[in-house]
Amino acid sequence: MPDEQAAAGERDLGEAVDVIDLVDERDEEAGGEPVASGQGGVWEASSREGFGPLERTRRARVTPPSEHPWVVRTADTTIMPAKHRLRSSLPLLRMYSARQVQLRYRQSILGLAWTVVQPVAIMAIYGFIFSAFLEVDGGGLPYLSMAWTGLTIWMFVQAALQMGTVSLQNDSWLLGRVWFPREIIPLAPVVAGLIDLLAAAAILIVIVIVQGVGISIHAVSLVLPLLVLVVWGAAISVFCATVTIFLRDMATIVGLGLRLLFIATPVMYPEKAVPEHLRWINAVNPFGAVVTNTRASLLSHVWPNWELLGFHLVIGSAFLAGALWYLRSVERRMVDVA
Amino acid sequence: MSANDEVIVFDDVVKRYRLGVERSNIRAAIPWIPHDPGTNVPTVTAIDHLNLTIRQSESVGIIGNNGTGKSTLLKLIAGVVAPTSGEVRTRGRIASIIELGVGFHDDLTGRENLIFTGALMGMSAAEMKRREDDIIDFAGISRAIDTPVKRYSSGMLARLGFSIATHVDADVILVDEVLAVGDIDFQRYSLERLENLILDGVTTLIVSHNLAAVAHLCNRVMRLDRGRLVADDEPEKVVLDYGGRMAIVHAGLGKVPVRLRELKVRPREVNPSEPFDLEAVIEVERPMPRGRLRLVLRPTAELVAAHTQGNMPVEADLPQILDVPVPPDMLREEGTWTLRGHVDGYPMFPGPYTFSLELMEDPHNEVLDVAMAHLDVPGSIPAAAVAQLPVAWAIDPTFS
Structure with a gap:
């Protein structure tokens, strides 16, 4: 660099030019990607006191702003193209859910094996109480198959609702630091719950085969109860998580509600054990409908109650849409109160 | 310059926070x-009817x-x-380094947090x-990258956070006081x-108290005061x-445009209470x-040491005997000026x-420039006093 010596005397402009020259050179070496390695004359040049204003030789690598849509934020609304929001949501949801699973079993010896050990332990405890003390039978089905079906579904409901409800509150520190679609947070426990569901379902299939129940073509209809399960789980999670940010009472209410729901849903007992005049409770309870109809198509080899499941799917979808709308209409306030 | 360049627009924006704890939200x-x-609860107004437009490729410093x-x-x-109230419009991808460790989760490793952030x-x-690789290389934490970030020092968190935020192809980067954390090397890298x-x-957009850095990086600086x-x-x-x-001088943006060339005291030796002249x-x-401009008279370190029978004081600890304002008229006009002053007499004890x-x-x-001159008052230095006060005493009987 011939003008290095010449520039040495002129403190004001000379050094600034020096810095830029060196930077450009290094950029070329690194193939256009500026990488700071910590060596070289750049530091020496810029560390001297008083390096003057940055000499602007515009390289302009950014896209013109007109190619991006405006995002408008006021007290009441955020106007953002739906495509824009959705595009950033999907990869993030996947990653957020993976993080949830990662975190749950970090620093634990059994790690991911807990997804299997946990339901087995619960099954052992509840199964013993219900079948030995309360003398509940399988209602015409092997008790283990019947109960494990219920438990597989219940574990998902419990995880999604319990963790979903406190999810926003737990991650509220993140809300003030970076913007991202907030619905990711309560949806992640639901997605993460699907992984546990998958593990429990694999065991369920083994039990069903071992106990001689067998699997028929009717099992393909399991997609419908699964859909109802996920939609309802997501809807409750999003709604309760949003309310919890503003009212901590919600987390306690959900905890109590879950206990009630566990008793009201035929998880550890067959639907037939419920007195005839109380069966409507099971029908209006979406999770009850899911458990009953999963047993029907998986264990009893009959087609499920399409109308009932369809009804719950429609109501659940509407609830989910409402919950997402609710979250979005108050998400701007969360940072202020969380 | 057209509306097509705008990336951030504030339209009469107000942000008020409520003070105190609410029982229920x-x-x-x-x-x-x-x-x-509302107005019937104590609030603090963080942003008060702010209007601004920031165009693409501007680098804006925010001080205050x-x-x-x-x-x-x-x-x-x-x-x-x-x-x-009001409206904030933005476009493009915005990366922000608002708080230490952007959105890191304690239990995840640096590498996992990198992907997640x-x-x-x-x-x-x-x-x-x-x-x-670029991000880890820049942050300089390759050895710790597979360790949970809860074991990181605050400097490591800052480096990783800064490195991630500046590698995500953002159209807009928001930096809050990051130039103040980390060691000297990291400050240079960043x-x-x-x-x-x-x-x-x-x-x-750079928020910083480091005015030299702001002046160097930014082509526009905004100063906020109470929102x-x-x-x-x-x-x-x-x-x-x-x-x-001096902030301008430290930033290399300019020099002090006035030089105090010399200061002379005539005669160099003055007996107590004799007249003398100053010339600058x-x-x-x-x-x-x-x-x-101000004219300050200080005893020399030797004189102070002689009076206190102690050690030689450092220059900054020397007491000011006199602080006289000087007419600043010549500073208002370009040129080389000679300033003359006449003192009828000042009753100083002997000494330098x-x-x-x-x-x-x-x-x-801040003192931007200084010119100094010595003055000797001949005679032997007395104990424990610096100046004499010429007082005309009178003693009258008082009856009560």
Whole structure:
């Protein structure tokens, strides 16, 4: 660099030019990607006191702003193209859910094996109480198959609702630091719950085969109860998580509600054990409908109650849409109160 | 310059926070009740009717005292805080380094957090994987990258956070006080990284108390005071106004435009209470409208030591005997001026003294230039006094 010596005397402009020259050179070496390695004359040049204003030789690598849509934020609304929001949501949801699973079993010896050990332990405890003390039978089905079906579904409901409800509150520190679609947070426990569901379902299939129940073509209809399960789980999670940010009472209410729901849903007992005049409770309870109809198509080899499941799917979808709308209409306030 | 260049627009934005603890936020939970703390509860106005437009590729420095809304301004742009009223418009991908360790989770390793934080900023895992080496290399934490970040020092968190945020292809980068954390090396790396981004045309907003860095990086500086924009101009003007002339000098943006060439005392030896003359040569390269001069008389260190029978005091601890304002008229006009002053007599004890003529600039008290002259008062140094006071005493009988 011939003008290095010449520039040495002129403190004001000379050094600034020096810095830029060196930077450009290094950029070329690194193939256009500026990488700071910590060596070289750049530091020496810029560390001297008083390096003057940055000499602007515009390289302009950014896209013109007109190619991006405006995002408008006021007290009441955020106007953002739906495509824009959705595009950033999907990869993030996947990653957020993976993080949830990662975190749950970090620093634990059994790690991911807990997804299997946990339901087995619960099954052992509840199964013993219900079948030995309360003398509940399988209602015409092997008790283990019947109960494990219920438990597989219940574990998902419990995880999604319990963790979903406190999810926003737990991650509220993140809300003030970076913007991202907030619905990711309560949806992640639901997605993460699907992984546990998958593990429990694999065991369920083994039990069903071992106990001689067998699997028929009717099992393909399991997609419908699964859909109802996920939609309802997501809807409750999003709604309760949003309310919890503003009212901590919600987390306690959900905890109590879950206990009630566990008793009201035929998880550890067959639907037939419920007195005839109380069966409507099971029908209006979406999770009850899911458990009953999963047993029907998986264990009893009959087609499920399409109308009932369809009804719950429609109501659940509407609830989910409402919950997402609710979250979005108050998400701007969360940072202020969380 | 057209409306097509605009990337950030504030339209009469107000942000008020409620003070104190609320028992229930039930009103905030109901979408159709407006979310404004209102006027009947104690509030603090962080941003007060702010209007501004930032165009692509501008690098904007935001300065001001603590609690004047600088961070709130960045949070409004980042979209993590919503305005109480008014409208904030932004476009393009915004990366922000608002708090230490952007969105890190304690239990995840640096590498996992890297991917996750990238996702929060809108990058896919594949894109982040491709940059992983660059990011780790820049942060200089390759040995610790597979350790949970809860074991990181604050410097490591800052380095990783800065490295991630500046590698996500953002159109707008928001930096809050990051130049103040980390060691000298990291401050240099990050300064150079910001330089590169600015040269790439990335719109940059920098909140910092490091005026030299702000003046160096930014082509526009805004000064906030109690949520209002009190200055928005080229760096030299705003930094000069806020931080004083030396901030400009430290930033390499200019020199002090006035030189105090010399100061002479005639005669060099003055008996106590005898008249003497002062003469100074002042070179005004450019007028300093708010320049100010003062003449200070100090005893020399030897004199103080002789009086206190102690050690030689350091220069800064020398007491000022006199602080005389000097007419600053010559500072207002270009040229070389000679300033003369006549003293009829000042009753000093014998000993060596220093006169210094000091240049300052309102409203700051930094000494920008100084010229000194020695004055000897002959005679032997008496104990424990510095100056005599010529008092005419009278004694009258008093009856009560």
